[in-house]
Amino acid sequence: VETLDARLAAGEAGSYDFGFIDADKTGYDSYYERGLQLLRPGGVMLFDNMLWSGAVADPGNQSPDTVALRALALKAKADPRVHAAMTSIGDGLLLAIKR
Numbered sequence: 001v002e003t004l005d006a007r008l009a010a011g012e013a014g015s016y017d018f019g020f021i022d023a024d025k026t027g028y029d030s031y032y033e034r035g036l037q038l039l040r041p042g043g044v045m046l047f048d049n050m051l052w053s054g055a056v057a058d059p060g061n062q063s064p065d066t067v068a069l070r071a072l073a074l075k076a077k078a079d080p081r082v083h084a085a086m087t088s089i090g091d092g093l094l095l096a097i098k099r
Contacts, residue, residue: 001027004034013037022048025065028072032096036081039098047072051092 016038021031028047035045049069055061056070073094076084082096 001030001034004031004038008034008037014040016040017043019043019045020048021045025049025052026068028068029075032072032076036096036098041098043098045096045098047094047096049091050086050094051088053091056092 019035052066052069055066076094076096082098085095087093
């Protein structure tokens with residue numbers, strides 16, 4: 001988050017074509033919001049490990065990481081700022097294309 005905030009403070013909003021996020025899962029929402037600010041329209045963010053070895057499909061799994069991944073998937077799906085798609089490549093990738 002500090003790095004992304006520094007990029008925004010440096011005036012780089014709207015200047016990135018691509019972002020790949022594979023970090024602490026509970027921080028994914030913060031990375032998503034800052035990443036959207038940094039992306040230009042048509043830019044892409046990829047979020048890794050979104051299927052979390054299938055844990056996101058287990059309603060009994062309420063670990064903080066799993067809950068955060070579910071929340072981001074639902075948020076991106078409903079977010080009018082992006083076109084979002086999930087793929088089962090590897091452990092799941094969420095693609096968010098900024099409108």
